[in-house]
Amino acid sequence: MxxxxxxxxxxxxxxxxxxxxxxxxxxxxxxxxxxxxxxxxxxxxxxxxxxxxxxxxxxxxxxxxxxxxxxxxxxxxxxxxxxxxxGATETGGKVTFCKTQDLAIDARDAATDEASGRIDITMINRGSTTCSATGFAGVDIKDTDNTSNPIERGNAQPRITTLKPGDAAVFNLAYDIDNTGDSLTHPTDILVTPPNETHTVSLKWPAGAGEIKGAYTDVQVYPTHTTK
The missing domain is CATH 1.20.5 (Single alpha-helices involved in coiled-coils or other helix-helix interfaces)
Structure with missing residues (x-):
């Protein structure tokens, strides 16, 4: 057990x-x-x-x-x-500059006295649209010796010059008149290039316009403005 x-x-x-x-x-x-x-x-x-x-x-x-x-x-x-x-088209209220081919251009004697010579150059818009001729035109004066002399700008501010079809703009050439008969300049033509253009037209020096006193550097061109 x-x-x-x-x-x-x-x-x-x-x-x-x-x-x-x-x-x-x-x-x-x-x-x-x-x-x-x-x-x-x-x-x-x-x-x-x-x-x-x-x-x-x-x-x-x-x-x-x-x-x-x-x-x-x-x-x-x-x-x-x-x-x-x-763009170069009429957009947003902007207009193109007038083309030389659309402008009828001529020159005339506009002197008001025998001391101050002035030639008015008129440009009429013959195109079908509104264009701008604002600014200074390029101007050369051609002499009998076949030289071309660039004309300097006068002391003036350009004015807005917008031309509708048929409207005209004008600009002036200003100079002193030589009454001695001994002027050294003998202008025959005025070569005009509208503002902001590259194509030039040749205009005859206006018959009866006074002779230029001094040299072509004494002539001045003024900006365009409307005739209205």
């Missing part, structure tokens, strides 16, 4: 030991599983953040690209608008 009790107690001890070992193994498994789960979760979170950052960077680059494209387009539109504003 004594042997039986000892054996039973020994069996109980073995069973208890096995029970404790089993419990310890379960806890270890739980900890390991928990750690793996936490690591997986951390890895997933990090991957998600990296993906989010990458996506955010992509959006930012895309936004910058769009902004750059808009800026470039805006510049092109501005240039196109500037090109249209500077």
């Amino acid at each position: 004594k042997y039986t009790r000892i054996a039973a107690l020994a069996a109980i001890g073995v069973a208890a030991s096995l029970s404790l070992t089993a419990c310890g193994g379960n806890d270890s498994g739980k900890d390991s599983s928990s750690k793996r789960s936490s690591s997986s979760s951390s890895s997933s979170s990090s991957s998600s953040e990296d993906g989010s950052k990458a996506e955010s960077g992509s959006d930012s680059d895309s936004s910058k690209s769009k902004a750059g494209g808009a800026k470039s387009g805006s510049g092109q539109d501005t240039k196109a608008g500037a090109g249209a504003a500077n």
Whole structure:
């Protein structure tokens, strides 16, 4: 009987030991599983953040690209608008300068006394549209020796000179008259280039106009104005 009790107690001890070992193994498994789960979760979170950052960077680059494209387009539109504003057609209230081919031009003696010479040069708009003759015409006087002498501008400010079809503008040449008969100038023609034009017309020096005192550098041309 004594042997039986000892054996039973020994069996109980073995069973208890096995029970404790089993419990310890379960806890270890739980900890390991928990750690793996936490690591997986951390890895997933990090991957998600990296993906989010990458996506955010992509959006930012895309936004910058769009902004750059808009800026470039805006510049092109501005240039196109500037090109249209500077067009040579009648746009937005602006008119082109009168073309030489559309102007009937003549010259006449307009001196009011024997001391001050004046020649009026009239330009009539024979075109079909309104044009501008504002400014100074280019003027050269041709002499009998076939030289052409440019005439200097007088001290005067140009006035707005807009010509409707049929309207006239006039500008003047002014000089002192030489009554001695010893003038060194012998003008034959007046070469006129309307304001902002490149085509020139040749007009005869008006018959009866007084001789020029001094040199051609003493003659002055004044800006255009309307006759109304």
